[in-house]
Amino acid sequence: MDTPMLDYLVRSPKQNRANPPLVLMLHGFGGNEQDLFAFAERFPDKYLVVSLRAPLSLGPGSYAWFHVDFSSGSPVINPGQADKSRQLVIRFLADLKQEVNYDGKDVNLIGFSQGGIMAYSVSLTEPEKINSVTVVNGLLLPHVKPLIASRERLKSLKVFIAHGKNDMVIRHQFAVDAREYLESLGLKPGFRSYDEGHYISERMLEDIINTYGPGRGI
Numbered sequence: 001m002d003t004p005m006l007d008y009l010v011r012s013p014k015q016n017r018a019n020p021p022l023v024l025m026l027h028g029f030g031g032n033e034q035d036l037f038a039f040a041e042r043f044p045d046k047y048l049v050v051s052l053r054a055p056l057s058l059g060p061g062s063y064a065w066f067h068v069d070f071s072s073g074s075p076v077i078n079p080g081q082a083d084k085s086r087q088l089v090i091r092f093l094a095d096l097k098q099e100v101n102y103d104g105k106d107v108n109l110i111g112f113s114q115g116g117i118m119a120y121s122v123s124l125t126e127p128e129k130i131n132s133v134t135v136v137n138g139l140l141l142p143h144v145k146p147l148i149a150s151r152e153r154l155k156s157l158k159v160f161i162a163h164g165k166n167d168m169v170i171r172h173q174f175a176v177d178a179r180e181y182l183e184s185l186g187l188k189p190g191f192r193s194y195d196e197g198h199y200i201s202e203r204m205l206e207d208i209i210n211t212y213g214p215g216r217g218i
Helices: 033-037 079-097 114-125 142-147 172-184 202-211
Strands: 008-011 022-026 048-052 056-059 062-064 107-112 132-136 158-164 190-194
Touching: 008 033, 022 033, 022 079, 022 114, 033 048, 033 107, 048 079, 079 114, 079 142, 107 114, 114 132, 114 142, 132 202, 158 172, 158 202, 172 190, 190 202
Parallel strands: 022 048, 022 107, 107 132, 132 158, 158 190
Antiparallel strands: 008 048, 056 062
16 A cells, blocks of 8 residues: 655745755654744745655654654664655655656755754765755764765765754764764765754754755855
8 A cells, every 4th residue: 555645834936937946844853844844934935845744643743753762861763663754755755746846856855853864864865866955953873874875876965964062952973973974975064063952043044044055055
């Protein structure tokens, strides 16, 4: 049986384009598609902006890409769920083409927290499908590393990493580690640290949209 298409919200481009560039936003653990969609109107008029809902329900209005167990004192993820969600996002990009037109060569992922984890996983394993990826307060999962595409396939991927130095949920060191690992693969990620904690600040948003974000040549 086919898996139902994930739920999502859309802000249509405000310019008349047959195949507009796409911004696809992935929310964090316990959130929903409304969270990042609050920023949709901030993106330039040319973009089709889509905010996706994660597949796992935690309760009313609360969703996740994979479950996390904190009982041991350190977060333990469910890698099977994480990989299934990775595949669902990849499939969503194809399914979305049946609903709305967009430029398949200008797809820009933006993920926060657990959504940032998914953004890494999708973009690094299927880089031909992604133009740029922005990860805010996220981390790169160890089990994804063996699945990462070759240097040759990765070479055109643009990456921006934004992380709060006072993030107590996903420590800043995870961002540093991800940058160093990506550099070892030949990528040159943009990287900025902020004084904030585990949230998207106005300064982060301005950098994502105006300086480092989609189409800005990260």
